[in-house]
Amino acid sequence: MDFTVPAATQEILDRVRAFVADEVMPAEADFLTRGFAACEPRLAELRARVKAAGLWGPQLPRELGGMGLSLLEHGMVSEELGRSPLGHYVFGCPAPDAGNIEVLHGFGTDEQKQRWLEPLARGEIRSCFSMTEPDTPGSNPTELACAAVRDGDDYVIDGRKWFTTAADGAAFAIVMAVTDRDAAPHQRASMIIVPADTPGFERVRNIPIMGDPGEGWFSHSELAYNGCRVPVSNRLGEEGAGFTIAQSRLGPGRIHHCMRWIGICERSFELMCRRAATRPMGPGESLGDKQIIQGWIAEARAKIDAARLMVLQAAWKIDHQGFRAARQNVSLIKFYVADVMMEVVDRAIQVHGALGITSDTVLAHYYAHERGARIYDGPDEVHKVSVARRILRSYA
């Protein structure tokens, strides 16, 4: 057992942290008050500089132009990137592209890779992943309504999806659609690439999240697939392999999310401490001299440390023993870390007083836009029940 971070990894982390602090954070104000589109050109520039610095795509295989880090290493980088809502975008590993890249890399044909994966990995196009539906339970993907019907060499896709992140401006969607409703539950659906210019592909709206519909990469759309016709060659993997592929996408995806959340925790913690230390509260006293605030700071520090170790252990386990061995760990961190994050953000806001609910710091953004963390990829409760059932089996 060894908690040392290797020097080479640490050096990468330091460089990433410095770039995020010096270059990415200054771009946040624009993003928070004027929206994603307004700061896109500036972000494009930063992306170029990240590439030049050799820090592009920390999780990407080297053959795709990335750094080829292990999951544990990328987890630690992801924490640094998570310190800004723009970090992952700037370093070429934003959701949902990162997940789509993994899927295309693992299951795509050569042609699919050439056409979709390569420009995606280079950050030249964006993509989205279209699975969740408004009227079927997100926690049970075997009940999807969206269907892809075979017609000659084509699929014709009809259905409605929502919370398709970053669909606004995406070049293509990977859609999860039922290809055989009579198959065994986990073999009903397939993943199919649908270019955004396919007739019948309709972006109904960007869904307002806590009142904010967002735009471009930073948005979650409701989509209608109205008889979208795509060639069968757009399917990823075998027919019916949708869930298997989705599963493979989820494991590392949750690590990425969780380490991003740790980054959010650390950023919020710093803001909280800085505010407490510098806000005067009468002669010679600062807010940080108040015991209630001190209590919050200590509790936050303990919980963030705890959360961080759990995620690193889960990442390490996936790296060394595979996703199956780490299933319980991954479910545990999914709800534990999300909970810690929301509590830390909430307390950091409280320490800021009225300032905390404005867009003058990044905290309000986290409060509003990360609330979904306890819901997407399976709500807390689904993970808790599933962990407990697995545990209880060995006691029956």
Add this chain to the structure above:
Amino acid sequence: MDFTVPAATQEILDRVRAFVADEVMPAEADFLTRGFAACEPRLAELRARVKAAGLWGPQLPRELGGMGLSLLEHGMVSEELGRSPLGHYVFGCPAPDAGNIEVLHGFGTDEQKQRWLEPLARGEIRSCFSMTEPDTPGSNPTELACAAVRDGDDYVIDGRKWFTTAADGAAFAIVMAVTDRDAAPHQRASMIIVPADTPGFERVRNIPIMGDPGEGWFSHSELAYNGCRVPVSNRLGEEGAGFTIAQSRLGPGRIHHCMRWIGICERSFELMCRRAATRPMGPGESLGDKQIIQGWIAEARAKIDAARLMVLQAAWKIDHQGFRAARQNVSLIKFYVADVMMEVVDRAIQVHGALGITSDTVLAHYYAHERGARIYDGPDEVHKVSVARRILRSYA
């Protein structure tokens, strides 16, 4: 001791509840997705109907065209109105006008009443109350920076305020400004009426709250007073009476807030229960059959009941024994009810899953825009410390 609601009061409550459900709630979708301005005409119509129904201004004295209810009665009405974010506006008792009306009614000269109070009470103009400053601690109003300097028969006001609710479109502000920095701490400031068309009165921006700057009545502005010159006759009460007046404004104001929060709790509770009861979770089962959800519902019910009784008792105490006697009660409900509200809203969101964070229900609005409840009018922590100190005095 008697927990009966008198029949006459109950009849008013029933009528208010029906109007809110049938007329006000249907206007919410527009408000949530298109903003306040877009639904203002419709709300104007509803206001006319409320007046026609004799339900205008529940807390307003009869001579100002209101219903003249006691604080306890208005508290119960306020709960009903709080079931919609638009309720208080439609019934002529929105913050900050309701507070300003009290102040003008209690401390205004005849001329001030005629010019400002009467149209305000009729809902023909709007007003704002300008006290909080960005750079001085909101919890200690004796340290205000904004100053009104006497110059002949005028005051010249310079300073910066923020979180001035509903300044956007207000006809006038009541501003709290230091008139004698050398006076005893609680006699330093005065309240002065500043018409919005006074030269130097500048609305710097509507502050984005959780990303949403709002507009019109539904907004919180940052204001600059750049040498605003107003006649001394615009002062409310004696010079130096600012805190005394502010204090008188706070007591009933907190009851109004707390009962509005109870209304938010009840609305969120209903949404949670309806969703739980109707969301299918597999054959013959609904989300409400899940024990974790059942636990939340029971806990929410207990806490809302508890919160409601505490607020009613505080209102009753103010009605019968005056605000001084109820000070501890008012501090207790300030933090207890805000906390219950945020927890109930949060759980209602969780029960709705992804839907809960969208603007397709009112929950996301509450989550984002009521977070401030734990901060404004004194953060939770300030109230806790002040209650505890008062209690501990009797044990020393």
Add this chain to the structure above:
Amino acid sequence: MDFTVPAATQEILDRVRAFVADEVMPAEADFLTRGFAACEPRLAELRARVKAAGLWGPQLPRELGGMGLSLLEHGMVSEELGRSPLGHYVFGCPAPDAGNIEVLHGFGTDEQKQRWLEPLARGEIRSCFSMTEPDTPGSNPTELACAAVRDGDDYVIDGRKWFTTAADGAAFAIVMAVTDRDAAPHQRASMIIVPADTPGFERVRNIPIMGDPGEGWFSHSELAYNGCRVPVSNRLGEEGAGFTIAQSRLGPGRIHHCMRWIGICERSFELMCRRAATRPMGPGESLGDKQIIQGWIAEARAKIDAARLMVLQAAWKIDHQGFRAARQNVSLIKFYVADVMMEVVDRAIQVHGALGITSDTVLAHYYAHERGARIYDGPDEVHKVSVARRILRSYA
């Protein structure tokens, strides 16, 4: 709606509070360190003085020598008594006698009343109530194993019970036993009086609660009924009426418990405040100057007030509308008040530091011996589920 306590009631409360503080509390140290038996003679003396003062049996009908208070009034007295673990015993209304008195009063024959009720009401004998079993779920009393088989004019009772409070030294038990296993679930059992000297009535042990087996009135026994033969005339009410009677016993019993818990809260709160106010923490500073402690005090005050109002409302509702109307209230207070109590006791202990876990204050006694509050009469979770189901029915 009126929160006034009538003057006559207040006068009773004041007298009770004074007696508890001046006479009962000084007897606690003996009880806590030497046990119940050691202080029984002193308590007998105090009982005599309570009778002389006309304060005996606040809940007892006047014809039984009590004060004949309403449930609401007795609730308030019960709070005062609950300030000492010995209060209810000294004032003639301890569990389980109080409940047994109600049952005998409501369902007993004249002969039963003469033989058992009268000496019990006078405090000359003690009794116990024997329902819970070690191997059948306490939350579902229709599954009892203990059976009473009819044999001529007798019942022969066989079974095992535990958590039979105060069996050690009781003159008789009221036992719940199945008289017809084939009847409808709620008509299977009957209540039968079993004198303690009945052959086959065996007190197996006093169950150690948190390591302390207690003794006499202050104990919970495991009992064996080994072919106990009693005349059929010892049955209370009709055969099969056991559950109906038990139900009638539960409603007021829960109010008594809950108000006793409020008394425990108030006592613990006072101890916490006194310790905080008087424990020096360096020059000129006391523990109560620490903000974390202040936060606890304020939160405790809010929750105790909340809990108290909820219980009073439930008592009032039973008095005026009957137990059926108050069922939801009673379930809500059962878990809410128990939870508040345990939290307040825990924090009071923490404020006392090492002293808090010793028997030098009453807090450790509450911590250990009231933990069961969240379990007996239905665990928290059973009440939560039952409340939620009832609520959800109206939304389906």
Add this chain to the structure above:
Amino acid sequence: MDFTVPAATQEILDRVRAFVADEVMPAEADFLTRGFAACEPRLAELRARVKAAGLWGPQLPRELGGMGLSLLEHGMVSEELGRSPLGHYVFGCPAPDAGNIEVLHGFGTDEQKQRWLEPLARGEIRSCFSMTEPDTPGSNPTELACAAVRDGDDYVIDGRKWFTTAADGAAFAIVMAVTDRDAAPHQRASMIIVPADTPGFERVRNIPIMGDPGEGWFSHSELAYNGCRVPVSNRLGEEGAGFTIAQSRLGPGRIHHCMRWIGICERSFELMCRRAATRPMGPGESLGDKQIIQGWIAEARAKIDAARLMVLQAAWKIDHQGFRAARQNVSLIKFYVADVMMEVVDRAIQVHGALGITSDTVLAHYYAHERGARIYDGPDEVHKVSVARRILRSYA
């Protein structure tokens, strides 16, 4: 970074776990119901078998007959031992002997080592550590009242101590006494060995903890030092070195405590799961099928994992970077792990229903006797404040 447990360590852990489960746990029932003295002979036998198995004194240096494990390794062993309240005693590393052994080993003279350390390390005698006083704040040891006055070649010690663990039957105490009240605060006190047969050494009482005074090793005494005269050669280290030595004792001591607490968590977790999995709740259903219970199990699992990783990291840090570097970690685990432990124990009790509060499982023992964990060695709040202040310094 590597989370692997080396095979050799794992083998030790497996052997220890098996011995605890097969030999130590069966001795618990006697301990819980009849007390420590009653099971001492059986424990002596087990100690002999532990020695024979080469598992005695996992933390003891090899030259003292122990296993010489690192702090990290002993931490993991300590978790296994903590699964029974008797584990550490049986394996030769119980508090307070373990700490006294460290102190004697590090600071004792050859003569002191021969006379006290050697038989102590072999488990032939017991000892106690006498620092906390009833009337001076435990969190500030510089304010001790107990004094050792130099008189020729002797010290004469007067003072009162309490919570001196295991004084009942100890051969000697190491007492912390002021030797120079005018010295700098951290140089005022010295540690002095006082044999239990010294005239004036009085064990006033075993303090009842939650009603249970305990006995022998399992007790906490109040002691009076009434003019106890001991030779100056009984002093450990330099005069005035008391705090320095105490500090050195605290660091590893907290790791031992925390890992013992993790053991308690794991034991309680297992009991909770087993009960949930096997308690029938109606046809074909067990308690573990209830979602609320499942939620508790998942949350407990997450928190225990989190707590465990934090303690292991702290132990590793002390092993590799020294105690100074790990100070923040040690403060964090002190309150975080204690809190997790009490929550897990509480929930395990709730899952057991009435059984949980009896002495029929070990849970009630933990509930009562580990509550002190949040108080001794510095209450939670003291650690939180101290962590926060250290953190805030870097933000000022």
